[in-house]
Amino acid sequence: MPTLATLARRALVAPVALAAFASSAAAQDAAPAVVTKITADLGFVQTSGNTQVTTMNVGEKLTQERGRLTLQQGFAFVYGTQRDSVITNNIRAGLRGDYKIDNVFAFFAGAAFDRNTFAGIERRFEEQMGIQARVLRAARDTINLEGGGSVTQQVGTDGIQENFPAARGAMSWRHSFTAAAYFLQTAEWIPNLKETEDWRVNTESSLVAPLSAKVGVKLSYVIRYDNLPQPGFQEMDRLFTTGIQITF
Secondary structure, eight states, rough: OOOOHHHHHHHHHHHHHHHHHHHHHHHHHOOOEEEEEEEEEEEEEEEEEEEEEEEEEEEEEEEETTEEEEEEEEEEEEEEEETEEEEEEEEEEEEEEEEEEEEEEEEEEEEEEEEGGGGTEEEEEEEEEEEEEEEEEOOEEEEEEEEEEEEEEEEETOOOEEEEEEEEEEEEEEEEEESSOOOEEEEEEEEEEOOOOOOOEEEEEEEEEEESSSEEEEEEEEEEEEOOOOOSSSSSSEEEEEEEEEEO
């Protein structure tokens, strides 16, 4: 049976292998059109006087479509201080490739990283792969479902390292009010296959309202739930952010 290290190495090269396979297949046909989209999220709050609090959130997402292949890269950073003390410090980043099989199904593979010391996580790497199904594609609504697995390498703030395989189920629902205004709901469930009590649920609800063709206001509410948190930490983190979204 392959070891966790072997599975991790295989998962790490999956996005590269997916891109190589898709590029080879595309080379047999006419060169596909390349469509690139970049969005940036910016938020900042600072108070002085009786309270001295500074918070900022920065996010970036790049999506590039090349025929059947879609590449996504994302980064999010939330940082806050109260006087001279850091009160929040959260980093998330990811890279993913999707290869469309037909009009409904697509294969995906990718890798993600997150760091949240205030939840006891010094660093966590996840390599994921699976199948996505577009179960609804209407004029205003799109619903996608995903199923697959992942390999996780995690180090807590206590220095203890854990490596384990996990399953993953996810969904996303986007409802468009207009061409530029929309509501997006995402959710994922990640159960540890070695420890049945260790499972996580991540959700995000976001609303974007345009100010112009390229600029909009974004409100986002994120929930991170860990059924078996690091010792001494709570099960749930909630994060509400507001700011400006810029689309290129």
